[in-house]
Amino acid sequence: xxxxxxxxxxxxxxxxxxxxxxxxxxxxxxxxxxxxxxxxxxxxxxxxxxxxxxxxxxxxxxxxxxxxxxxxxxxxxxxxxxxxxxxxxxxxxxxxxxxxxxxxxxxxxxxxxxxxxxxxxxxxxxxxxxxxxxxxxxxxxxxxxxxxxxxxxxxxxxxxxxxxxxxxxxxxxxxxxxxxxxxxxxxxxxxxxxxxxx
Amino acid sequence: xxxxxxxxxxxxxxxxxxxxxxxxxxxxxxxxxxxxxxxxxxxxxxxxxxxxxxxxxxxxxxxxxxxxxxxxxxxxxxxxxxxxxxxxxxxxxxxxxxxxxxxxxxxxxxxxxxxxxxxxxxxxxxxxxxxxxxxxxxxxxxxxxxxxxxxxxxxxxxxxxxxxxxxxxxxxxxxxxxxxxxxxxxxxxxxxxxx
Numbered sequence: 462x463x464x465x466x467x468x469x470x471x472x473x474x475x476x477x478x479x480x481x482x483x484x485x486x487x488x489x490x491x492x493x494x495x496x497x498x499x500x501x502x503x504x505x506x507x508x509x510x511x512x513x514x515x516x517x518x519x520x521x522x523x524x525x526x527x528x529x530x531x532x533x534x535x536x537x538x539x540x541x542x543x544x545x546x547x548x549x550x551x552x553x554x555x556x557x558x559x560x561x562x563x564x565x566x567x568x569x570x571x572x573x574x575x576x577x578x579x580x581x582x583x584x585x586x587x588x589x590x591x592x593x594x595x596x597x598x599x600x601x602x603x604x605x606x607x608x609x610x611x612x613x614x615x616x617x618x619x620x621x622x623x624x625x626x627x628x629x630x631x632x633x634x635x636x637x638x639x640x641x642x643x644x645x646x647x648x649x650x651x652x653x654x655x656x657x658x659x
Numbered sequence: 660x661x662x663x664x665x666x667x668x669x670x671x672x673x674x675x676x677x678x679x680x681x682x683x684x685x686x687x688x689x690x691x692x693x694x695x696x697x698x699x700x701x702x703x704x705x706x707x708x709x710x711x712x713x714x715x716x717x718x719x720x721x722x723x724x725x726x727x728x729x730x731x732x733x734x735x736x737x738x739x740x741x742x743x744x745x746x747x748x749x750x751x752x753x754x755x756x757x758x759x760x761x762x763x764x765x766x767x768x769x770x771x772x773x774x775x776x777x778x779x780x781x782x783x784x785x786x787x788x789x790x791x792x793x794x795x796x797x798x799x800x801x802x803x804x805x806x807x808x809x810x811x812x813x814x815x816x817x818x819x820x821x822x823x824x825x826x827x828x829x830x831x832x833x834x835x836x837x838x839x840x841x842x843x844x845x846x847x848x849x850x851x852x853x854x
Contacts, residue, residue, distance in 0.1 A: 473846045474842040475842070481815070484793050484796055485793070488705055488708060490701065490705075493721070498696060501725075501743075502692075503689075505726055522797070545687050575828075576752075579760070634850050648759045651760060655758035655805075
């Protein structure tokens, strides 16, 4: 190391550095219960995996129900159409969800720059997911109401309440997604701004 | 380090990446995780304190870091130190947390609180009791630029330049430059309150 090296430069804080370090290192903290921490950590990992597997299974279940319905021919046509529409939508959701989770899991042990890029990429995927959910709630209005209407021919228990339920669910989905989207947009804009400035 | 008698027979990478399906493998991974967390919890809590002031968010960040350490364990290579590995994961979470926050609002609020405190508290740093000094120090650190906060928190934990360079993926010289600037800025911030 040369004399000009920044490692040898003096700083005004050098004299009090030892005392400051001591203050810093002696900061009190509440010790975590490691058994609880381990349990919580494992549970979070488990739930993340379970929700992903559940989505994949649900998608596969829709395909299976559709194929069985087509093969046996004992299901009403509106039912089969609804299953086909939901299956296609589900495949796209699962694809984006896998992408988001993979990005999130890449975040951990790389350098800070890479972590930031991964966070930006994860944020973009989340936004993509939110937009897809919003578009789905627009596009599903007609097919789902049509499904309810068409099923009235086959089922007597379908009334106006069914339509309130269908449209209410779509509205809740839209509002929830909108809140999620706004939050992600703020985070992503902050991440991008930060990345550009650093 | 982390090599207790029971764990010495297996490398962490082998433990984590090995046959995790077996009960024994899982047990060893869990024991290793608990050991890492027990050894480095103090450092993690201090690092978090340098980046976030709110206790509820500090706890949330600690849980996130723990989760990421758990998930990253299979990637651990024995050529790197556990402390470096754990600190790098923590820094990634903390940098992302800072970058995600709505910075304008947060910074303004933080600065306002800091200057309010500075205006009312004119006692020199050395004359305060330890608890007050610790509060003033962490408050001042949170006012530093992120790149300065990163090096100063690691340096205060007693890390070498090489360790800091490994954690932050920087050259040793750049770590030196940043640390000098961080110390100067911290000195000024602590002096503001002394004046």
